[in-house]
Amino acid sequence: MEIAAALAVPLAFAGALWLVAPAARRTIGLLHPAIAWLALEAVFFGVGSVALATVDRRPGPALYLAAAVVATGIGVWIADRVARLSGPEARADLPVGPMPETGRRRLAAPLLALASIVALVPTLVATGIPLLSGDVTAARAEVTGLAVQLVRVAVPALAVVWLLDSAAGRPPFGRSWLAPLALVAGVGFTAALGGRYLPLELGAAVVLAWLLSGRGVPARAALLAGFLAAAVFVGFGVVRAGDQAAGDPLRFAVERTASRLFLVQPRTLAALQDRIPAEEPYFLGTSWLRRLGPLLGREIPNLGYWIYPRVVPGQQDTAGYAAPGLIGEAWANFGPAGIGLFVLLGAACERLGALAVRRRTRSVDLAAAAMAILFVARTHALGLMGLALLLGLVLAWRWLAGADDGLRRDLAATLRWRTAPHPSVVPANT
Numbered sequence: 001m002e003i004a005a006a007l008a009v010p011l012a013f014a015g016a017l018w019l020v021a022p023a024a025r026r027t028i029g030l031l032h033p034a035i036a037w038l039a040l041e042a043v044f045f046g047v048g049s050v051a052l053a054t055v056d057r058r059p060g061p062a063l064y065l066a067a068a069v070v071a072t073g074i075g076v077w078i079a080d081r082v083a084r085l086s087g088p089e090a091r092a093d094l095p096v097g098p099m100p101e102t103g104r105r106r107l108a109a110p111l112l113a114l115a116s117i118v119a120l121v122p123t124l125v126a127t128g129i130p131l132l133s134g135d136v137t138a139a140r141a142e143v144t145g146l147a148v149q150l151v152r153v154a155v156p157a158l159a160v161v162w163l164l165d166s167a168a169g170r171p172p173f174g175r176s177w178l179a180p181l182a183l184v185a186g187v188g189f190t191a192a193l194g195g196r197y198l199p200l201e202l203g204a205a206v207v208l209a210w211l212l213s214g215r216g217v218p219a220r221a222a223l224l225a226g227f228l229a230a231a232v233f234v235g236f237g238v239v240r241a242g243d244q245a246a247g248d249p250l251r252f253a254v255e256r257t258a259s260r261l262f263l264v265q266p267r268t269l270a271a272l273q274d275r276i277p278a279e280e281p282y283f284l285g286t287s288w289l290r291r292l293g294p295l296l297g298r299e300i301p302n303l304g305y306w307i308y309p310r311v312v313p314g315q316q317d318t319a320g321y322a323a324p325g326l327i328g329e330a331w332a333n334f335g336p337a338g339i340g341l342f343v344l345l346g347a348a349c350e351r352l353g354a355l356a357v358r359r360r361t362r363s364v365d366l367a368a369a370a371m372a373i374l375f376v377a378r379t380h381a382l383g384l385m386g387l388a389l390l391l392g393l394v395l396a397w398r399w400l401a402g403a404d405d406g407l408r409r410d411l412a413a414t415l416r417w418r419t420a421p422h423p424s425v426v427p428a429n430t
Contacts, residue, residue, distance in 0.1 A: 005059030005066075006050045012066035013042055016073030023080035023350050027357040031211055034076045034349040036377035041069060044380040045327065048266035060273045061266040068327050068342045075346020079417075083354060086417045097168035098213055098363045100161075101402050106172065108401040109364070113158040116150035117189070123147060130194025140194030141321075152198060153371060153393045155190060156205040157401065159183045160367035163206060164213055168363075196233055197381075201374060203229060208370035212360060233257065264311070265380055268322045271310035272303070272332050283333045288385050303332055303383075326379040326387070349376060355414045364402030368394050 016038055024032035049062040100106065120143075127133075127142040162172045162179040172178045183206065190198035203225065210217065217225075234257050276282060283300060290300040304321040311322040326345070330338030352372055359365040375382065375390045382390070398407070 002053045002057050002059050005062035006053040008066040009046050009050050009053075009062050009069075012069040013038060013046065016069045019070075019073030019077040020346075023076050023083075023353060026080065026083075027353040028212065031208065031356075031373065032349070032353045033356075033373045033376045034072065034346060034353070036373055037072065037345075037349060037379065038069065040377045040380050041065070041327075043261060044265045045269070048262040048264075049269075051262070052266050052270060058270050061269045064269065064273070064331060064336075064339075065266070065327065067336075067339045068330070071339045071342035072346040072349070075343035075348075076350045077346075078343070079347040079350035082417050083350070098164055098366055099361055100165040100168070100170045100363055105401070105403060109154075109158045109161045110172070112397060112401060113154040113186075116147070116154040119150055120147040129192050131192045133194075143193055143195075148193070149389060149393060151190065151193075152201065153390065153397050155186045156202040156371060157364075157367045157397055159186045159202060160206055160209040160370060161363045161401070164209060164363040164366060167210075167213075167215070191232070197378075199232055200229055201378075204374050205367070205370045208373055209366045212356065212366050212369055233260075264322065265325060265328075268307060268311050268324055269328050269331065271307050271322070272324060272328050275307070275310060276332055277335065282335050285333050287329060287333055288383075303329065323381040324383065325381050326384060329383050345376075345379070351414050351417075352376060355410060358410050358414070359407070362402055362405060364398055365407075367401075368398040 017035070020032065020034045020038070024030065024035055045061070045065050049065045052058045053062040101108065123143055123145070130140040130143055159179075159182050162182050165172060166176050166179040183202075186202050187199045190202055207217065207225065286298070286300050287303055290302070303324045307324065307328075308320040308322045312320060324332065326341070330341045334341070356369040356373065359369065371394050372391060375387060375394070379387055
């Protein structure tokens, strides 16, 4: 069983890529949300699930992951078939110089970024800047809530919009140095909040939007970006646990990085499978509506805090959080039946790809598309409600930061599987 489970993981990813490929070719290629999702699932769940099956003799995470991956591919394939039946749709040429906003609209992106930072100031005044505190992990745990999610959207979006506008020869306020300054300041500010994911998400959003605009990334720049991302990921792991790294920092950095990249997520899923339903019945969707627990005569815990002691043995008295991600939430709520959620996820990925290919003529649209793709791909750590909140904030940011330009029409057409190319985009020869 263990060997079969381990083999099922790479076979499932190969099958899912085959199912996703037609939709990707029809829209945005390798930048398709489903491909981005598969890539991050392979890193954060795939490697570790195979290791748990072959080394620890725990096939459960590998089998559940394989089923979820195939279900996502099936969802994309079905949605793509429906889209093709609704009418012909040609892939459009990618614009190199997307349109900037004009007039007062050009002030929206910087004002929204500034407002998000201001909203976070009261929290930072009360807790201090996490990166400068003596205990980065504890200080970072206090910086939570809606204000952080606002920063998570508005600050990367500003960097993306200004960089795209500058690259197209229309820098913000006529100052070409403002775009790189905003990028560096954004990375610095998000890094000061003590978490790895905020600066890495900012960098990923910039790269995704740059590629969506039709530009390439030189090999040297790609290598430099990869090196910086790795340095941030490894460096934060060491800084946040400096006392543990004091004896042998190099060995600690390697072990901690490998654990965070490959093992934490599958171990969290394994812990949930061990406890549910053996000790706790399935939550049947109530983990997403915890306030309804008392009405049902049941206490609904926060899954991440609830399962943490099982993921990190010997930490029963420590208030830690182990992100279950969408796949962990699916098991906790519905067990094997939760695989059905990933068919819906696949369909949503296909629709997002179709909307992204339709909305690429404005910088604000490219910024919104990049962030939406990124957040969908990060459901290895984001749960359903967290994803819904972030996508809602991305949509709200897009409406505030740019002119409508047919956005309502395109959203409605996408939801109805009516996805002919946007009139302002020239179809490619096929």
